[in-house]
Amino acid sequence: MKLLKSILMGGALFFGLSMSAIAADPVKVGFVYVGPINDGGWNTAHDKARLALEEALGDKVETVFVENVPEGPDSERVMTQMALSGADLIFTTSFGYMDPTLNVAAKFPNVKFEHATGYKTSDNMSSYSARFYEGRAIQGHIAGSMTKSNIIGYIASVPIPEVVRGINSAYIHAKKVNPNVEFKIIWLFTWMDPAKESDAAKTLIEQGADVILQHTDSTAPLAAMQAAGNVIGFGQASDMTEYGPSPRVSSIIDDWAPYYIERTKAVMDGTWKSQAVWHGISTGMVGIGEITDAIPEKVRAEAIALQDSIVSGAYHAFTGPLNKQDGSPWLASGETADDGTLAGMTFYVEGIKGKVPN
Amino acid sequence: MDFSALNPVALLASLMIAATPIMLAAIGELVVEKSGVLNLGVEGMMIVGAVCGFITAVETGSAWFGLLGAALGGILISSIFAFLTQVLLANQVASGLALTLFGLGVSAMIGNGYTGIKPPGFNTVNIPLLSDLPFIGPAILSHDPIVYIGILLVILVWYFLNKTKNGLVLRAVGENHDAAHALGYKVIWIRFSAILFGGMCAGLGGAYLSLVRVPQWTEGMTAGAGWIALAIVVFASWKPFRLILGAYLFGGVTIMQLNLQALGVDIGIAYLSMAPYLVTIIVLVMISSNHLRSSANAPGSLGRIFHASQ
Amino acid sequence: MLTGNGMIRLEKRPQPSKKWTSITPFLAVLATMFVGGIMFWALGKDPIEAIRIIFWDPLFNPQFASYARPQILVKAGPLILIALGLSLGFRANIWNIGAEGQYIIGAICGAGVGLAFYPSEGWFIFPLMVIAGALGGFLWAMIPAILKIKFNTNEILVSLMLVYVAEKILVSVSLGLMRNPEGGGFPGSRNLQYYKAASNPELISGTGMHWGVLVALTLTCLTYIMLTKHTLGFQIKISGQSNKAARFSGTSPSVVTAICLGVSGALAGLAGLFEVSGPSGQISIDFNVGYGFTAIIVAFLGRLNPFGILLAGLLMALTYIGGELAQFMLGLPAAAIQAFQGMLLFFLLAGDILTNYRPKFTYKKRL
Secondary structure (H helix, E strand, O other): OHHHHHHHHHHHHHHHHHHHHHHOOOEEEEEEOOOOOOOOOHHHHHHHHHHHHHHHHHHHEEEEEEOOOOOOHHHHHHHHHHHHOOOOEEEEOOHHHHHHHHHHHHHOOOOEEEEEOOOOOEOOEEEEEEOHHHHHHHHHHHHHHHOOOOEEEEEEOOOOHHHHHHHHHHHHHHHHHOOOOEEEEEEOOOOOOHHHHHHHHHHHHHOOOOEEEEOOOOOHHHHHHHHHOOOEEEEEEOOOHHHOOOOEEEEEEEOOHHHHHHHHHHHHOOOOOOOEEEEOHHHOOEEEEOOOOOOOHHHHHHHHHHHHHHHHOOOOOOEOOEEEOOOOEEEOOOOEOOHHHHHOOOOOEOOOOOOOOO | OOOOOOOHHHHHHHHHHHHHHHHHHHHHHHHHHHOOOOOOOHHHHHHHHHHHHHHHHHHHOOHHHHHHHHHHHHHHHHHHHHHHHHHOOOOHHHHHHHHHHHHHHHHHHHHOOOOOOOOOOOOOOOOOOHHHOOOHHHHHOOOOHHHHHHHHHHHHHHHHHHHOHHHHHHHHHHHOHHHHHHOOOOHHHHHHHHHHHHHHHHHHHHHHHHHHHOOOOOOOOOOOHHHHHHHHHHHOOOOHHHHHHHHHHHHHHHHHHHHHHHHOOOOOHHHHHHHHHHHHHHHHHHHHHOHHHHHHHOOOOOOOOOOOOO | OOOOOOOEEEEEOOOOOHHHHHHHHHHHHHHHHHHHHHHHHHOOOOHHHHHHHHHHHHHHOOOOHHHHHHHHHHHHHHHHHHHHHHHHHHHOOOOOOOHHHHHHHHHHHHHHHHHHHOOOOOOOHHHHHHHHHHHHHHHHHHHHHHHHHHHOOOHHHHHHHHHHHHHHHHHHHHHOOOOOOOOOOOOOOOOHHHOHHHOOOOOOOOOOOOHHHHHHHHHHHHHHHHHHHOHHHHHHHHHHHOHHHHHHOOOOHHHHHHHHHHHHHHHHHHHHHHHHHOOOOOOOOOOOOOHHHHHHHHHHHOOOOHHHHHHHHHHHHHHHHHHHHHHHHHOOOHHHHHHHHHHHHHHHHHOHHHHHEEEEEOOOOOO
């Protein structure tokens, strides 16, 4: 009896131990967001990817997040606490988290860090970013083809290289199909302020724009376009299909899920290495939302062909000849822009009016 | 520079829309301040109004019910402030700031699940003949009804404060609560009602954002509109009609700024957007240096705690 | 009602009750735990665990405490520093609610001096920055002070308006004047953490102590001494009670106004400077995170008493840090934490009534 009991208990003990060993195994992945997860834009996109990661890897992964974390010391503290709580991998998803991430990464050499949209890396800190300008090329093509007033409005957010690249890319491709286009650009100095975005859209419409591109995150501009009628625009960060088939005729979707899954798997099997990546449409990080029926078949086919040529690598969105705004030459005929220049782009290309705010 | 792209009709029309939410919130705060109470929680009350209005409108399918919901939401949250400051005699500045913090948090919680939805809207007012007038028609006379309700509310407040006995009592309470109390007026009750009225107006202002001007619900979508409303009250030196002017000035600077940018005018955006605040300070100095006029306007007991000592 | 002929009547105490001053904060925290617990429960979380994580874990959980405890000091430092300055004015009925603006301007001026010397090294650079930071905040606060003295303009409103102006200046310098030329085209200045002569690092590793925290703690004691032992403390108190009394005692209201606004501005500017050269490191569009406004609440929670402010600042910091823990340990939304903080403030402010007033129960015969 005693023997049986001890065997049973031993078995139970053994079984229990092995169970807990498996249970303790999941890789813990932390996310730090600069805004609320239901902003419908940038942060929602990252959180969607977090959920996709959970779905893809199931029990093998545990995710945690903190939202509304201001850039600066607050973010550094949140990252540190996450690392202390046993996180193996931490994604910090705003440019302003760059230096804090670098500091925390130095303190926790065994934790891996991934910082979005920055330019600094270290042994255990990678940077990742998306070539949204590839999507802007397609939007520019559609915009240039569709405008009747030849005025295209652009709601710009904060003057950082990513936004300037987007404007340039859209302009170059709009100009290619329609030499008469003019860009009217409004800087809002915010990523998300629905009331201001709506006012900006209305202003652009009043000044004759019939196509509007936005680099701010809310659907407010699309609502203003819908109210005006006869104006088209594009979804930003998320698909925004609720405004389709018009005014939303396509969109740029931030799809971080493939990258998050890939990097988490790398941590699991021990192959994670620090890197600096800049992914575009080809890896799916930049998604192009369905081009709706509101766009004529011919334009749609051209846009898809353009997308295919970007994906295959046959075409680069910044291909010369291109001059800078002041007329000085930038790229010779056939030459493509190097990533270094693009990453720090603070100038407009020739033909765009106005100045990048500084 | 080619300014022909500026369409005065469209400018005036968008200015009226941009001014409406801050005007609604400001007219409420004006009454609150006239009664001698400083409620810095306008931002918090606006955002609660925005979310309550949005949810009610979506659930009932009626934008008008949405307004009702926003008014109730604003009243409810302002009652916390009223209770704290009038019954428990807590400090108004700190309570107002706490109200903003609380309102931002609560609104985000109850609004969870309402993002990415389109709310029912209002029909624009279409007055036969008048709305078809050239210039005035499209610029002024074909908006949604709330624009006019806002203006009407300002007129009513003006009438109430200047032409009714109750308005006189409210002003007396704000001017000198001890004297008003000595005359037998119920200081606390009057202030309590003024605060609730302020909450209702702020709630309506918030709902105008989430139901008409944007229209959608997003966390933190008031983005500082409540603080601008506070500035406008001061700019107006507590006079209802000047408040319309102030709202149009602040709204106008926003709209002008966007228009000039779209025109490609090279302006220091930062400097242009700080202009209304500087103007407000100048106005403040002007009214306060003129003792006769300031004593007629600035409530003497503003921000002071009233306790009827026996 | 409370003031009528009802059952409970409130009598103003001649002096705030010492007993209730120390009891009410605990009652308020307990009440918040209870109501907040209900809220957490309604959100489907274990209320007891949530409360434990917010209030207990940052202090005593072995996993976090050694890091979180010093971080409470870091977070509380600027709040205490600003609130100390504000409390002087609040005692004298001078309402500076624009500390946020003075904080920004102090940071810009201080960082500006540091950046002007970049990349030269020198022991004098940081002290110069400290002076510039304090001076920036001081001058920004002197605008409402002078307007009040000269024109009797309401300082609440002027100081508030100047917050907006300061924020616009911050955006402007982040994009232009102070932009890091090696910053990859992004807005924001150089990171002072990486520029030794201009940085305000942790003085003893693992303690969180930087110059700002040290100054905040020192000034807490100095302010206490000043208020209790020095004539200036008396003058501030008396001008808070009535202008007439102040004049009789030979205190000039103008001087008190200038001192109160000037000191609170200088301290807010200092807080901004210590923050920008230390934990934050750089001037950027989003540099300010509301310390100037939160400090107003801290000043009142601390009952305008220097040591009360110290405790209130630490409590606020604790809820921030515990709130973050609760977010990623329990999955509570940030909004719930914000609402929870709001509630805590409501209860703390409501508790004031027991300190300043005595409830008296009167019995009325029924007719």
